[in-house]
Amino acid sequence: MEQYTISDKVKRFVFILIGIGVLAMAADIIISLVSGGGAEHAEHAEGGHGHHAGWGQRVWANMLINGFFYFGIAIAAVFFMAVQYAAHAGWSVVFKRLFEAVGSYLPIGAIMLFVVFLAGTFDLHHLYHWMDSSVYEMYLYTDGMTGEEFREGAVMNPSYDTIIVGKKAYLNKPFFWIRAIVFVGVYIFFANRFRKRSLEEDISGGTNIFRKNVVDAAIFLVFFGFTSMVFSWDWIMSIDTHWFSTLFGWYVFSGMWAGAMIVVTLLTIHLKNMGLLKAVNDSHIHDLGKWMFATSFLWSYLFFCQFLLIWYSNIPEEVTYYQVRFEDYKYIIWPTFFINFIFPMLLLMSRDTKRNSAFLTLVGLIIFAGHWVDTYLLVTPGTMKAEGQLGFFEVGMALVYLGIFIYMILRSLSKAPVMVKNHPYLEESVHHSI
């Protein structure tokens, strides 16, 4: 029975990670205070558009980036585990607990995400253009109030937005919350159920639990298949409310999936280095490396698909999305694409590098950061417009969240043996060889 305990070294590492993050955030705030209110400057720069890209907006935007990034990894890990169940896959059984552990971040991740939505609902930030109630009011009255019916002396409200009004049936606060709560509730329900059954199986054995899991996994996958698209529209795509892309859900999902595979690979290597997971052999590591490679390619493919079609047709309602990214974020977006694509392609192409822990760790860490920046690019250009920064504050908050994320995963891992005991495919997995 192999049991993981969070060593003092790891605890110290997590603590330092969070510490550095907090210090970096503080440093950025102090620098901006000393250099004379960059925040006010930013607020004026936007003009009469109704958006204020100031410090408040920056903080909330970062909370959305990190909230979504780590939540996405957790849910993608549950998704991958469900795929393994539904496909009767044998190879991955030896590190099934790692997927469960990553999935255990879901409730915390959901809370962190919901804090952002809650703040948006009560107009504490303007990340979501459609949450702004003034865009729905057609008239501006003489007393400065807005409303929908015409009165004496009223003029057209400059921030009235026909496109957003047209989307009101779908993009409104109550329906948004219903969707978010139902989706996340069902995800957490399934993640907990898989986890509970997995612990039960350790005690009781047999194939019954596995069969139940297969059925549940199939139901979950159908639900997740549709809802993962919908939550990426709701939480990310609706930032740029005027803009839409039918490919967006897949693109966001592929990034989450790549993140999950990287995290599980790094976690496996960490446990191997601690002398745990003795049943994991080179073939397992090789297969995880393949998944990192494959999901990176999937992400690059979808990134390019979306870009190519929009670039080629070049119609105004679509290109706005890339215009802001290419004008104000060009030194971020292209390096991100190449790091998330070229690095894994060149470094993980060979069989030997996929079996080499050092290589996998190196590539994994680089593209993990790459996918974080990708999530940054999903949120920041839409919320901060030209004022977006990638400074100490952004990196600092990412590190704080990362520390919490790592700690939650390891805590869940330390609660149960790191290897399942009575899974019907355990024997197959132990003898996995390619």
Next chain:
Amino acid sequence: MAAPKKLYGLYNDDDILMDACGSIQNKGIQIKEVYTPFPVHGLDKVLGVKWTRLAICSFMFGITGLTLAVIGIWYFMVSDWPMNIGGKPSFSYYENVTSFIPVTFEFTVLCAAHGMAITYFFRNWTFPGVSARNPHPKTTDDHFAVELEPWNNATFSKEDLESALKDTGAVEIFEK
């Protein structure tokens, strides 16, 4: 003088075959080749077959395809007769590289896949129409043949080789 004949042992089970290959080699007898109707997992490790270089081959074909595609598209679309399709000016390769990437990708894959398949055919000499080289028709059905070359195992007599096959469970031994 007729060409020296090779010795074959026919097995009817892949597990027996795996054990047989191990114990035959432990005696110091070299196995030239094993014919199986389907891939036997782990057999390549027992026989010490070298890792295939087909992947390297494929990479090189891929690079070739990539280069050809880039040169070709540049020549057809930009240099020789600049084409304007859908309002995209093609007077520079760089500015239009986005629209060329799908073709470049496809041609890279085409060259890599075909190059790899053709290399495989050449290396194994298994073109359509080439006569089968398996020693016994049953090796395409449900039997496994171990091939020994007596001249490579000169320290063993023919009887030794035959008994090595027989003792490990060969159901039939023949020369060809």
